[in-house]
Amino acid sequence: MTILILAEHDNTQLRPATLNAVTAAKELGGEIEVLVAGSGCEGAANDASKIEGVTKILIADSDEYANALAENVATLVSKIAENYSHILATATTSAKNIMPRVAALKDVQQVSEISEVIDAETFVRPIYAGNAMATVKTSDSIKVITVRGTSFEAAQEEGGSAPIEKIEASGDAGLSQYIGSELSASERPDLTSARIVVSGGRGMQSGENFPIIEAVADKLGAAVGASRAAVDAGYVPNDYQVGQTGKVVAPDLYIAVGISGAIQHLAGMKDSKVIVAINKDEEAPIFQVADFGLVADLFKAVPELDDELQKNGFSG
């Protein structure tokens, strides 16, 4: 049994999301190969070769993979798919874009965002925004699977020395073209991998009030998130969104500020180890999942929290 993992990278470096898929692959058992498809992507391939537990790295280095366009990457993966029992990737937006295309090309019904491996063909996955967990068994000969990153620990980045093998590129499908990106410039940690997340909701009343939670986040070295209500109201960009339709996070500490706790938001954060809720409405559903609840006006409590952290030696 050999498993292929589609690497997530920016050509120069491997992205940490890849490491969660490696752990899921280890639970399946068998040889683990990682495909790095990119342009000038030796750096990412070298990173991948050091991951503990990986047997081989395949590198496809060609212009048509520079920006991970789904049409080109899926064609490449489908060409080598027959060599593998499973094809895995962590469910990032890039993998969600590419993997179903691979599955369709191989006539496979993909299993999306698994949260647990039962055996080589049986998996648990959340449905209905995590309000139910389905145990599913696939009979497809090649299993195409995306992995929920927060459900599997990251594999060790160091300790391996897998050989790197070049594979032939599959060519440009000529169907789409990359034009550009506008990535949020932030010194803060990435939302999905941060140890602490501080999120604001509708209670923030305006995007102009977000700096008060950003100050707290910076003292704690935390990422800043938001509820869908705050995103819909235009307070912050969509990539801040935590929830069923946004990002799923599971940090050690999640601080929900002015968030009522709609089902769709809880779906994105209820696996956090410790949850704090600050809300003036005592009846808010967020308190039902919070380990520590503070019923207070956030515009008073959050600046106080900032001062209290300062007093306790947190300076960012």
Added chain:
Amino acid sequence: MKILVPVKRVIDYNVKVRVKADQTGVELANVKMSMNPFDEISVEQAIRLKEAGVCDEIIAVSIGVQQCQETIRTALAMGADRGIHVLHDGDVEPLAVAKILKELADKEGPSLIIVGKQAIDDDSNQTGQMLAALLGWGQATFVSDIQVEGEQVKATREVDGGLETISVKLPSVITTDLRLNEPRYASLPNIMKAKKKPIDQTSPADLGVDPSVRLEILKVSEPPQRESGVKVEDVADLVDKLRNTAKVI
């Protein structure tokens, strides 16, 4: 150009889903059903393209039980021109949906198929990408903005960490994200008018597609429940508990 918009009938967004006691699925009896919210965004986008003179016909498609016709009627009341109902009792998975839609696309020849990025029941996020693969078309997934420019679509995509802009050759498949638009409500006159719009009925067999499921559902269970915790007195108490009880800061 023609635009095809698939619309799925799902448990309403605001309903609290309950797992059946026998663990075979979730409770669907006497539960309010509605159009998948991402599909509403797709219908709205097609209507806006029609209003802008880019598109001249919108076809809404739904696959499933007889009541899916209600979902199609909702799309027609919003502004779609006609419907196609692919009657099928029982579950149908994204791959089979993509195969059915491919057959319909081959017949109808749309330039654009606008698909919701995911359905809020099975949360698969697969259908649009699979359909694009089967048709051999380009795809722009999770879009928050699209501009049709001649034979191309320029699309802004919601990606981890920000936005990405790509251009895709027509015909193509678009999958919609939340910020693309705010769907309109159907007006009463339009609801009345929609009753006269045609809905054709067909079946997977008529289209030559085998809809049998590939994933066997062994069980559906409740997620692990969190126990609710304690209320803290004030901010100092909170920081103390985080430092000394939970030891997370």
